[in-house]
Amino acid sequence: MKKLPSAVLFVLLIFSCSNNDDGPVPEMVPNTPDSGGTPTTSFEPCENGMAGDYPCDGYDLLGQISLSSFNATSGNDCWGWTDSTTGREYALMGLDNGTAFVDISDEGNLVYLGKLPTATQSSTWRDIKVYNDHAFIVSEAPGHGMQVFDLTRLRDVSNPPETFTADFRYDEFGNAHNIVINEETGFAYAVGTDTFDGGGHFVDLQDPDNPVSADGYSASGYTHDAQVVTYNGPDADYAGSEIFIGANENNVVLVDVTDKENASQIASLQYGNRGYTHQGWFTEDQRYFILGDELDELNFGLNSRTLIFDFTDLDAPVLHHTYIGPTSAIDHNGYVKGNEFFLANYTAGMRVLDISGIEGKSISEIGFFDTFPSSSVTDFSGVWSVYPYFESGKIVMSDTDRGLFVVRKSN
Template sequence: MSENRFMCSRAAVAAAAALAAVLCGTAQAQLNNQDWRKLADPGAPIYGQPIVGPIVARDGDAGGFPASNITLLSWLPLDQFPNEQHSANDCWGYVSPSGREYILLGLQSGFSVLEVTNPVSPVQIGFIPGNGSVWRDIKVIGHYAYGVSEGGLGIQVIDLSDVDNGNVRHVTNKTQSGHSSTHNIIANPDSGYVYLSGANIGNGGLIAVSLANPEDPIIAGAWTSRYVHDAQVVTYTEGPYAGREIAYCFTGRRGLDVVDVTNKNNMFRIGSTTYAGTAYCHQGWLSEDRQFLFTNDEMDEGGAFNQTTTHVIDVSNPASPSEVTTFSTGLTSTDHNLYVLGNLAFQANYTSGLRIFDISDPFNAEEIAYLDTQPNGNAVGYHGAWSTYPYLPSGTIAISDIERGLFLLRLGESGINFDFPEPLPVALRPGLTQTVRTTPFADGVTLDPDSVTLVLDTGNGPTPVTMTDAGDGTFEAALPPGECFQTYEFYFTAQDTEGRFYIQPFNAPIDGGYIAAVQTGDEDLFADDFNSDAGWLVEGDNVTSGGWARVTPVQGNSVEPDSDADGSGLAFVTGTTPGESLFGGPAILTSPKFDLSATPHATISYRAWYNIDGNLAPNLFVEISNNDGITWSDVTSHAPESGWRDAEFVVADLVTPTDAVRIRFRANNVVGNAIVEAGVDAVVVNTPTCNPCIADYDGSGTVNTQDVLAFLNDFTGSTEIGDPDLNGDGEVNTLDFLAFLNLFVAGCD
C-alpha cells in the first residue's frame, strides 16, 4: 500500500469525513477553472506617469480616463511597485484602530500594502513576496490578512497590527494536508473562518479554515461535491436561518450552489440554480438585506449575451434561489468582480473599468457613475479592471487593474477647486517678495479655511506655508526674496471639513507644481524655424525611404502632418514627398553644435510630430550630447499621437552644459509593417538673464536718475527696456512704481 493510500485509510478510520475529503480528494480545479483563458491572452503592462488628484470628472473625462460622476484621486501604475511587476489582480482593504486606511493589492510576485488615508498620495508600507502568478486573492479578519495564489505557498498570513508605524509582518506561508495553490479566499468575520475555493485539494471545492489561532490557520472541513470558483459566506442573525452559516458558491458552468457550512464536519447543499445562458457563474454579492444575490457570469458576454449582464437572483429563501431579472451596462465587456455597499453595486468589468449601479430597486437598476481604466475599447476579454474595494469609511474606492495597477477614486463630482485672481508668477525679480493669491471654491463640500496651504520648494525641499485669509474668499502667501536664477516650485492644497484632501495643480508634486524663476529677462541663443540651412546633419545608412528632409509638409497619408508647426512654412519631416513613409532606420537628425559653457541655465525647446498607422513601431527618441556626439543621453521619447506637440527641457538636468552640446532625433521602422511619420520644428535654445540690481534699470552699472527715467518710460509703455511689472502680478500699476522707488532709494551693493 502506498504511503498516500495508507494516510487516506487512516483518515477514513478516524471518521473525519470532511477532512478526509480534503486529504484524499483528487484536485479537479483545472477541469472546471476556465482561467487558462487569461494566460492565452496576456496583456503587456501599461506604464505611465502616476496621477495625483483629485480630478473631478468633467465632460466625460478624468485625467485621460473616460469617467462620469466620480473624482479620480490617484493612479499608481505598475512600475511604481517593487520587483518589476507585470500585472495586478485582487484588492482588499483594512482600517487600523486609529482609523487610518490601507489597501492590500495583489501583484504578479506578491502583495503590496499601501496606506491610502490620504488617497491622493498612497504610500507603500510593505511588500509580501510570493511565487509568480497572474492570480492572487486576499481577505482580512481582525488585524490579519490572509493571502492565497495559484502560484502556491498555501495561505500567507500577514500581521497588520503595527502597520500605522510602517511595519507589516509576514507571519508564515501555511501549507497543510497537501494544500499549496488556491484561486480565491473568502472571509466570514462573524464566524472567524476563512474559506478556500479552487484549491489544489478537496476537488477544488469549498475548504473551511479555522482562525482560532489567527497566526496558524487550520483546515477544519470541506464541501467537495464540485469545484467552487468563488463564494460569499455569511452568518444569518434572524429569520429561519438564524445562527446558521450559509455559503453562496459560484461553481462555473454549474451555476449557483447554496451550502450550509455551519458544521464544518457536515457541510451540505441546501439549494442550487442556474439561469438562462449560464456559461461560467463566476462571483457575486448579496444585497444588504440578503434578499437578492447579484451575480456575474464571466463567459456569457460574447455568448448568450452581447452586453455586460448582471444576473439578479432571489435568495429570500436560500434553499430555493431563482433568477428574477438581469441588468446591463449596455457595453460588450466581460464582467469579473462586484461588491454591494448599501444600495450601490460596484462592478469591476475588465475593459470597461468600474461601473457603479443604484440597485435600490433591483428590477430597475441604474448606472450612476463609472471610471473606465481601459480607455481603448470595451471588447470581450480579460484585460482591465480585475476587482474593486468600496468599503473604506472615508468613501475612497479602490480599483485593481491588470495592466495599469491601482486606482483610487470617490463617488461624486464634488470637491474643492482653486481659482487665481491674478496670473501666477513665472518670473520673479531678485530681492523682491512676491505675493501669490488663490480663491478656492467648494462644490458640494465645505472648505476648511484653516487648511489652505501653499507648499513651496525654493531648493531645499517642500515646505508648507499656511495661507492667510484676505477676505472675499481669497487666501494669500508670500514667496520670499530670491537670488538670480533661483527656481521656485509651488502648489496649493486644501481640505474639506470631512478631512478630504485637494491639490492644485492636480498631479503635483509628481508631475511638478507651478514654476517661477528669479530672472529679469531671457535671450534666444539659437532659434531655427528651418527656413534656412542652420547645419543640421541627416543620417540613415539603413533607411530605404522616408529619411529626414527639410521641406514644406504636405499631407499624403492619414498620419502625416499637413503643415509645419510654427507657420514659417518649412520643417524637418520623414520623407521628401507627400505620403512617403519611413522604412528602415534608424533615421537620425542631429543639430548643429551649441556653446552653452557660459549659460548653465539654458533650456532647449522644440515641436515634434510622431504618428503611425499599423502595428506598433518604436517611439521617436530624443537624445543630447555634451561632447560633440561621442556619447548620448536620453532626453525623452514621443509615443504615437496625432498633432504637433511642444517639448522643453533644462540642459543641466541631463548633462553638464559645455561648448559642444548637440541634440538629435531618432526614428525607425525596421519591421516595415507600419506607416511611420515623424517631424521636428521650431527648435530654440534659450537662456534666462538676470540683473541682480533692479534699481539699475538701464543696466549701466550705476544707479542714478537715468534709471528712474528708463523705468518711467517702460511704465508708461513708451519703451521696452525691461519689465516694469516688478511684483509679477500681471499688471503694471502704482504698486510697481512704489516698488521701484523703494529699490531706487535702497540702491545696490
C-alpha cells in the first residue's frame, strides 16, 4: 500500500484518537487570511513595545506584503537569496498556489517581482531552498516534483509582478514535504516524498539546471524535515563526513550519507513528552542540536518547548537542556545564526533566543516580533518560518495569514 503523506496520517491519527472532532492538527489549513491592514506597509520603528500594529521587542518593521497582494490564500515557508553580483537581497515566500519573489533591498520599499505558480495544484505545504543562484521548490501537491528557478532572472524584471515559469522540473518524485541542501557538496535531500518510504531522496545539484537523481535512504522511515552538513564538529570519528539529521515524527535520526548508495544510520534518539518531532538546527560549532516538537504544547499543555541535545558523540547523543518559552504558542521552524536562535513561534511571532550560554544551560529570550497581535493561543496561525541570514541584518518572516514581513534589529 502506498505510504500516505505524514500530514494525512496525522489527520487520521488525531481524528481517531481525539474526542474533539474540531481539534487542530499539525500544519493544517490556517485560519481565514487577514491582510493585517493595507496590502503593503513600510517602515515602522519598534517604540514603546509596538511597531505599528505589531508587538515587538528590539526589532523594527521594514515592510510587509499581504497575502492578497500575492493573490494567495495562505502562506508557508520562506527563504532568502543575495545576488553576489549586484548585492541585492531577495525574499522567497511559499504560498498555497506558488512561490513569490520580493526584492527587499530598499528599506520600506519592498518590490513584489512576481510569482512562480505551483507545478500542479494548490497546497498548504511548500518548501524552498537556494543553491548556486537557483531556487529549488517542492510541495505536498500531488505530482509536483521539484521546480528549479534561476534567480538571476530577477535582475531583469521590467514590469512587476510577472508570472514566471520554471527553468526545470525534476519529476523523480511527486509530492514532498520539505527539501534541504548541503551547499558545500551540492546535494539536495527531499524528504517526506512518495519515494524511499518518505525518507531522504538524494539529488545531485552540481549542475543546478539539470538535477540528477543520486539514490536515497529509507531505513529510518519517514522524515519530516532535516539538516545535512559536512561535519566538522567535536566527534573526530566523523570528521569530513556528510551527516543527515532527520526529524522523523517520533525520533531524531543521524545518518551518514557520505556514500549516497550506502547511507547508514549512526544513531536514533527519543525524548519525553513527544508530540511530533518536527525540525532542528545545529549550533555553529556542531556540538548542540536545537529541536522543536510541534505538538507537545497542544498535547501536553506545555509552554513553547525547545530541546537542546549534546551531539559531542554522534553515536550517543543525549538531551542537554530544555528551554521553556514565555507563551503557550506552538514552535515551528528555528535557525541558528552566531549565538542567536531565531524561532518561528506561530501565534507568538518570531522569538530570538541568546544561546551564548548554551553549554552552561543558560538560554534567554532577547527579542521578538509578533505578527499575530490578538493572542498567543496554541494554534497553527502566525509565523511559519524565518530566514535570518542576510548580511544586512534583515530578517524575513512568512506568516500563514498575513503574508511576508521583513524586520531588523533596532538601532
